[in-house]
Amino acid sequence: MPDPIRLDEVGTPAGLRERLFLHETLTPAFARYDREEAFHVMWFIRQVLANRVAHPRVFGIRGTVRSEADLMAIPNQFPGFETYPRLSAAEMTNVNECVRLANATGDRRQSAYRQHVQDAITVATAPAVPIQYSAPTAAAWKRAGTPSPGAKFTLYRTMQGNDYYTTPMS
């Protein structure tokens, strides 16, 4: 029996990323779930976080942003995470369910969920972004079929039902 898989503590940088990735990425329960695409999405979101911390003015963010945790408090950028590090159980339903199923020995879904949660941990804790997932100007994502973030944003790819956008960082 494999060891239980756990996310990092909610208040740590890795714990924040892991929960955000699992919150924003389709789970294996979805018909259009595709492990490789979901993995790519997580890398993209990681780069969005880094770019918003490094270039807050590009995103119209006023004030000081020292960390990814500081981004969460900005209204209407990361729905469900505004009260981070306090996260409501209702908002975290999918995240908690993913971890539960990843540890559900005997459940036919366990293997897929274990891989999904492990992917989130891998992307959150890796020292650098692999070249094949590199998107240096990663900027935003929106539900496919909804309006773009704005005129300065360029569609990068549509993956897992979301549109992913880049924007110049200067």
Added chain:
Amino acid sequence: MSLILALTLGVAGDTAQWRNIAGVGGFPNWRGFLTEHVRRHAARRVNHLCVVVRADGDERHPDAATAYVYWPEGRRIEILGQTTEPALSPMMLMQGPIRLDRDVSPDDRQPDLNPRGVTRGWVRELVSRCKSVGTRLTVVKG
């Protein structure tokens, strides 16, 4: 010429993408699931939902579609994904709803970094499509 015509027609060219949920797979017992979901979370006794599906497949997933559930009394649009499971679950409510009082901007002139952000025009279009090809569902609580 055709480009000009398409631009003039705007979203009218999008007509073929909108479907009634009854003809789309991947939403088993959607009516029962939504009824239970609304009864659990509704603040009002009577709730008038409208459900419409948008075909949004891509190269890797050509048959993919998403259901949009306009729920005015709940001040939200729920987004429901297709599942391979025998039943829908709350996990299929994708990444949280579009909240009508927080996620809707008057226009697209300002950059919108909210992944759930839409415009009033987009909501109007969705409601219009729902009225023409969608399914209405009234859920009474208690």
